[in-house]
Amino acid sequence: MGHSKKRKEDARFIQGKGNYVDDVKLPGMLYMDIVRSPYAYAKIKSIDSSKALEIPGVVAVVTGKDLEKYNLHWMPTLMSDTQMVLPTDTVMYQAQEVAAVIATDRYIARDGKEAVIVEYETMKPLMDPFDALDPEAPVLRSDKEGKTDNHIWHWEVGDKEKTDDIFSNADITVKQQMHIPRIHVASIETCGCVASYDKVENHLTMYMTTQAPHAIRTVIALVAGHVGLTEEKIRVISPDIGGGFGGKVPVYPGYVIAIAVSFLTGSPIKWIEDRSENLQADSFARDYHITAEMAGTSDGKIQATRFKVLADHGYTDASANPSKFPTGLFSIGTGSYDYGAAYMEADAVYTNKPPGGVAYRCSFRVTEAVHAIERMTDMFAKKAGKDPAQLRMENFIKKEDFPWASPTGWSYDSGDYHAGLKLAMDTVGYDELRIEQAQLRKEGKLMGIGISTFTEVVGAGPSKDFDILGIKMFDSAEIRVHPTGKAIARFGTKSQGQGHETTYAQIIAEELGIPMEHIQIEEGDTDTAPYGLGTYASRSTPTAGAAAAMAARKLRDKAKKIAAHLLEVSEQDLEWEPGKFFVKGAPEKVKTIQEIVFAAYTNHPEGMEGGFEATHYYDPPNLTFPSGAYICVVDVDPETCDIKVRRFVAIDDCGNIINPMIVQGQVHGGLTQGIAPAMYEELIYDEAGNILNGTFMDYLVPTAVESPNWETGHTVTPAPHHPIGAKGVGESPTVGAPPAIVNAIVDAVAHLGIKHLEIPVTPFKLYKELKAVGYFNQQEA
Amino acid sequence: MIAEPFGYSSPQSLDEAYALLHEHGDDAKILAGGHSLIPMMKLRFAAPTHLIDINKIPGLSYIKEEDGFLKIGAMTREVDLEESDIISSRYQIFTDASKLIADPQVRNFGTIGGNIAHGDAANDHPAVMMALDAEVEISGQDGKRSVSINEFFHGFYTTAVQHGEILTEIRIPAASGHFGSAYHKAERKVGDYATAGVAVVIRVDDGGICTKAGIGLTNVNAVPMRAIRSEEALVGSMLSAGDIAKAAQYAAEDCNPSSDLRGDEDYKRHLVSVITKRMINRALERAK
Secondary structure, eight states: OOEEEETTTTHHHTTTTOBBBBGOOTTEEEEEEEEEOSSSEEOOOOEEOHHHHHHHEOOOOOHHHHHHHTSSSSEOTTTTEEEESOOSSSSTTOEEEEEEESSSHHHHHHHHHHOOEEEEEOOOOOOOOOHTTSSSOOOTTTTTTHHHHHHEEEEEEEOHHHHHHHHHHHSSSEEEEEEEEEEOOSSSSEEEEEEEEEETTTTTEEEOEEEEEEEHHHOOOOOOHGGOOOOGGGEEEEEEESOOOOTTSSSHHHHHHHHHHHHHSSEEEEOOOOOOHHHHHHHEEEEEEEEEEEEEEOOOOOEEEEEEEEEEEETTTTOOOTOTTTTTTTGGGGTTTEEEEEEEEEEEEEOOOOOEEEEETSSSSSHHHHHHHHHHHHHHHHHOOOOOOHHHHHHHHOOOOOOOEOOOOOEEOOOOOHHHHHHHHHHHHHHHHHHHHHHHHHHOOEEEEEEEEEEOOOOOOOOOOEEETTTEEEEEEEEOOOTOEEEEEEOOOOOOOSHHHHHHHHHHHHHHHOOOEEEEEEOOOESSOOOOOOOOOOOOOIIIIHHHHHHHHHHHHHHHHHHHHHHTOOOOOEEEEETTTEEEEEEEEEEEEHHHHHHHSSSSTTTTTOOEEEEEEOSSOHHHOOOEEEEEEEEEEEOOEEEEEEEEEEEEBBBSSSHHHHHHHHHHHHHHHHHHHIIOOOOOBBTTTTTTTTTTTTTTOOOOOOOOEEEEEOOOOOOOTTTTTTTOOHHHHHHHHHHHHHHHHHHHHGTTTTTOOSSOOOHHHHHHHHHHHHHHHHEEE | OOOOOOOEEESSHHHHHHHHHHHGGGGGGEEEEEEHHHHHTTTTTTOOSSSEEEEGGGTTOOOOEEEEEEEEEOOOBBBHHHHHHHHHHOOOOHHHHHHHHHHHHTTTBBHHHHHHHTTTTSSSSHHHHHHHHHHEEEEEEEEEEEEEEEEEEETTEEESTTTTTTEEEEEEOOOOOOEEEEEEEEEESSTTTOOOEEEEEEEOTTOEEEEEEEEEESSSSSOOEOOOHHHHHTTTEEEEEHHHHHHHHHHHHHOOOOBTBBHHHHHHHHHHHHHHHHHHHHHHHHHO
16 A cells, blocks of 8 residues: 555556457457438438448448347437437438448448448537527437426425525525536547357356446346346456546447347457547436535635536436436535535436436546636635635535535535645745736736635445446455465446556455555456446446455455464464464464465365455445645736646645555646546537537647646545545546636636636637627727 | 558658659658658548658758758758757757757658748748748759749648649858847647747848848748748837837737647737747847
């Protein structure tokens, strides 16, 4: 614990020897490409495959009508909605799958796709979620019997009456409508699979880009059980994954079509999306329209918050949330502040956009919630006439008040918010920066300082609340130690770059004293790994990491019994230090873990089971609540409105740290994915439903050039209920960074009359806002 | 991201290349660095039936000062411009521009000839060439001809290069006297096409009077354009702040930007004004 061990997996990655799904090649494999709709909303009049089938090498063209024969043209989503695999009559968004072309190689499949002629009758799409609520709006999901509007669900939490009462009597209230735009995870590896059905054995092997292989196997069995594919006949293998970020949790139509075609042809089918398909059709993230309000006293004490959300889900609710949480964990949005009243409500609607709502490097809608609370805190501070850092210090939940019951029902496990912000302020030199800012303003220069002090909620989750389609969200570890004292451990999670092969090995090494180099970690094969719900929502360390510690402790208990037997003493006489048991007061009487394991196979006590293996399914007693204090300093070019992040200090508290280097890497990556929505990324559609930035030329993923020098640091407040006191960190920076950046940019121009800026804050957008307040007139005058 | 089927030839000489151009007709395209053409083919925006790859033809890559000109071979890579001593000491405008073109991988292969011959007003070198008053050498079976850069760009993706011809050399009047040049573009992120870009070349006499000015604009007009009124405002002036402001204002007025995701017309004119002012000042600094 606490050691920056080099990552075990990097040996293969830096040599280009990773094994990704596109590296899988099977004898007789066919390739699939997908015909996609150029229109956002249209009736399919006809599909003519004849020209495609004339191309040598094109084997088949599959349409919705073909799948309908097997009742495979629709599938359930994780949120119990329904999604088309292939349409039989209507397309609901641009880039939706319309037909699949199967060919003997990938290039022929692409040419075949071009040759499929689809005749459409276009309809006016519904693109604005507010329009979707209009009673006169066309009902998009007319496939659903009795559906008379575009409303999907309503959700609320908190005490409405109490909150409203505080608002009506408060000294100060602030209110802001904001949009957390639709963005995309844009992982560098797109999605894909190789579906290989063996007709003789009636067995499906599915190599695929999934963050949750076990859950996927169960879903396939539930969907395809009626055609004979039952769960023991399905093996899902998730090989190396080039970034997931939540985008590889859902089941996409392409996977299902590949399975269906392999099932029908008996040939392995490979499907790999290209970049634009991934960006245009796969699950989006965010897209919450939030009206946020905060009430408090004139001396700056926060008393209540009220959030109202309109969620644009596209044509189906294909979010990847725990089933009981349609808005995910959005209700964490009361933040790090000590007040007793909050009310939040949300409504979701259908539009003619791609489905989704994945938790993009975020524990289910926490990013949206944190953006709202941290923007409101700044606006409230401004109105109360207080420095935003000071106001936060005065409102933080105190260290000694944990566990703390939030007004929306969470029990925050631990935290030291004052220490985090103080460290961040000292690191950045907060007071000096405020002095510099005042001076720069006199010179007409624009510089801003922004703070975000967020609380995350990760590690879903306790089985009493958390399930996906009924399957409880525990996770698992199985440790098998071989006679020579070397081990293999398998998990229900699946790394997509997080470094599990290193982190888990370190946890087991810590608990059992076996060197981490001697511990092999495996994930992603449902035939060998224990069942678990996968890796997303920063849940791997809180759940599977805990399971690893617990399974190792079971083995340590067994080791103690064997050591007592070997040393001919009672267990009470033994003492443990990592790697060995020795007799109290007689340290020369010692058995190493390797000797003990060997004895488990060669000389175990009578009445004890042989072998040295343990499995643990860890059901967390609570979620963990990591926190962070981020401070961003920006300089804005007063003429071009270019925004440069001068400093970014990120102090994270993720409890006990297993591998500081991996944590730092996670924080760096997460911060970069935090500047993305703050300054660059947004999926943009026109009124006709066309995506305007469906390639990386216009969908602006920030690179190393756009990334400032991240300055990271930590406070350590262990999770009291977690076996090793760890909390999870993968997502904190993505969640915490955007409001720090926006708060900084708003701060840079606040004296010019700007109160709020919508993300992404681009130079163009900032120019328009500054022009609207007459800034350039003053400049020229 | 898979192109339509196409044929491919790799001639070893220009004569062989001309013959191939005639043989394959209008649907053949010259492949230089490929960093504009190949992405368009992969997106199926372009579908030439035959590619004639001129990368193997010797003698098309050089940077030299000769006969009062800076001569650059059409197949000179961006990275060669970045690393050239002649360029970095006397023609900094190329260094400015090269650093802003895409990323190192693209610059390792992308060529200056391709950047110009592609005929895209969003590319950076066309504006640089206009500011520098370049001549372009176009070669074909009937010999070589020279075209002023001012007559080179005919329209969207169309240039003075006729079928059967290849752009072979770029000639720029050699730097002399108090000569300074600079280029900058506003871009949304590294590697992006310009939201707006401005290339400026300035020569002043010993008394500080501007004797020559060249100003080219990137991606604010359907074809690469010269800001002629701005140039006229500078020549003969002492390049006072007022003179520079006037030139900047003219450039902003005379360009014809279209609104898109990079910005609206107003913002782009504003950027042209700001960048023109800054680049004149930078070029002037270098001229001293």
